[in-house]
Amino acid sequence: MENVIADRVQFSFTIMFHYLFPIVTMGLAPMIAGFQLRAARAGDGVADAAARFWTRIFALNFAAGVVTGIPMEFQFGTNWAPFAARAGSIVGQPLAMEAMFAFFGESVFLGAMLYGRGRLSPRMHAFAAVMVWLGAWLSGFFIIVSDAWMQHPVGYAVAGGGTIVLTDIGAVLLSPFAWWQFLHAITGAVVAGGFIVAGVGAFYLLANRDHAVARRFVRTGVVTAFVASLLVVFPTGDRNGANVTAYQPVKLAAMEGLFRSEHGAPLAIIGMPDTQHRRLIDPIEVPDVLSFLAYGNFNASVRGLDDYARADTPPVALTYYAYHVMVGLGTIFVGIAALGVLLLWLKRLEQARWLLWILMLAIPFPSIANEAGWVSAEVGRQPWIVYGLMRTADGASTNVVSGETIFTVAGFAGIYALLILLYVMVVLREVGNGPGAAPETDAPSATRGAEAGA
């Protein structure tokens, strides 16, 4: 196997596995802070129980995120040494900032959240939850700044020997490409968080238990998911698309499965890309819409994949399918959440058992959509590791042989299989114990928090 293939397999596997956990932490954090603030301000017992329950789930996710996150930091050096050497002066900065500003704060305040019940005042405790939320989002921001720079490099100069050096950190941190990507990813995570909270609430209602807390879960979850799923589409998805259209038109063509350049290009709703014959098989298309979405004009010309050299086009099928999975699921989420909000408003949601079932079974799908979105963004970036500046094939370590990487991929696979098994087991146990299982007094509840964290 070629070195670079083994390295890409390892990176994509470890990052996709890792990202399962940040989706949930970034998605749950604002709702936990909301519950906690309400409990502190209004002395709302239901909100307090909700905060306690989700803090336990959050802590598990956070721990899994930490242990799977460190390999990401190391791999730039171990598997992508030439890339790290050339671009580290820029890509390394946000990663170091993440450690300094997000991780340090999160670790202190998560400790306060888990061990502070009864030792800290309720306001201080709620403040800790807000800081953990801030930390989780900041962490996502810095990582996405790194990625967005690889997608659309700014604020740099190329020095002697091809090294890319930082000239303007402000440009890197404030890059509109990064901000829209971040806002899109973060709202996507909140959709996941909303569906998780609503889905667990729906489970309790269906199982006829923990009614008060379950109602709160469903209400908060559905409303959060509804607002976030709209924001995912507009403005964040739209602006993200505009950036791809402007800076990475070949990625756009791959995502949409557009092989030939066309005036009034159609939008493919479904269809299978056939890279042999350069066409979509059995497409269902809406005429002219792609031109409109990309350029605001139904007659605009959109460049197709055949307009680019083969060496400069990304893998079409993977980019196309990942993008369509994301968009398709995103649309379905808007529909489910809108139905949920409507029935909540009519006070019929609790009787609509069919919708509760849908909400419960929907839990994993926002995570799939989030992952698919990243696949389309990153596979669509190929063959570049830094867009237009450095090719992925030139970024892989040459001194590490592919056999070594295959060995370590197998090792990661084994450890992650064990990890996901333990994670699912423990989360199901927490859900089974339920929010009511938390004792009312302060001291034992602190113990429960400690168990979740320790």
Add this chain to the structure above:
Amino acid sequence: MSVAAFCLLGVLLAGYVILDGYDLGMGTLLLFVSRDEDERRATLHSIAPFWNGNETWLVAAGAALFALFPQIYASAFSGFYLPFILVLWLLMGRGIAFEIREMIDHPMWHAFWDVVFAACSALLIVLLGVALGNIVRGVPIDRGLYFLGYFTVLLNPYALGVALLALLALAQHGAAYLLARVDGGPVVERSARALTRLFPLVCAGWVLLSAATVVMRGSSVGLPAFAAAGAAVALVSLAVLRLAAARRAGDTAFRASAAFLVGLLLSAAATTYPYLLPGYPDPRTGLDVFRYAPSPTSLRTALTFTIVGLVLLAVYRTVVAGRLTGRSVSGERP
């Protein structure tokens, strides 16, 4: 400029060794200092709110190396490929063991994860010690600025010596931490005994290794004065540690042990300076902080936010962690 960056990395690395060092040292000693479930809990819970933050220092140091000296980061991390991936797996194993052990309340479950935790902790010290030893000794870097650290290259007597001293010194550090943080009971007794028993071994290991370093690197020590100062700091700290341990003054013993580690790291840094990755057999074939210096913008940015970040951390900790630092009592579940 380059000197400031070198010092910044030194501070972050020292922070990691001192902070996560006591977690790892405690892990190494876990099976010896605590026998039943209550004792295990008291021992483990003494680090519960902190270990994750402590581990962050390693991430911070790695990311700072990445941002400031990209070529050195790239050469070192790819060169130490397998050992570093093993470090990752062990970090995961340790974290998983710690987080999962109390999820099921059964003696077999606890026993299994305690052994995993202890083994991962001890092996982490050994691997990181081997890496440090090879960095002081130098690595066979080629003209392409890369090398491949096969185990036959990395497992040389000097690096193994460093690994052994690291194991002893951090076990001592962990024992001092437990003496300071656990309230009474058999755990404290056994930690104090461990401290007394480890002390002569640490002293002997330190003297032998210092001698070996002088023989091996004698003429090529970068900053002899600082290396000597590091040795002096280490010597004084050992003396203080001995006295504090005899009086069961946990806090003083812990601080002295931290100072000893700082002394060791100062000597190591002064030996390799100005190289972050010296060559072998000739250190001058390696990568130094001047030829591979960070760009001024990179350095200014990293220095600024590192200082702001560390100040913020200090503020957070005084605001929050101060209120959480109850002592860990046998039987109590914090």
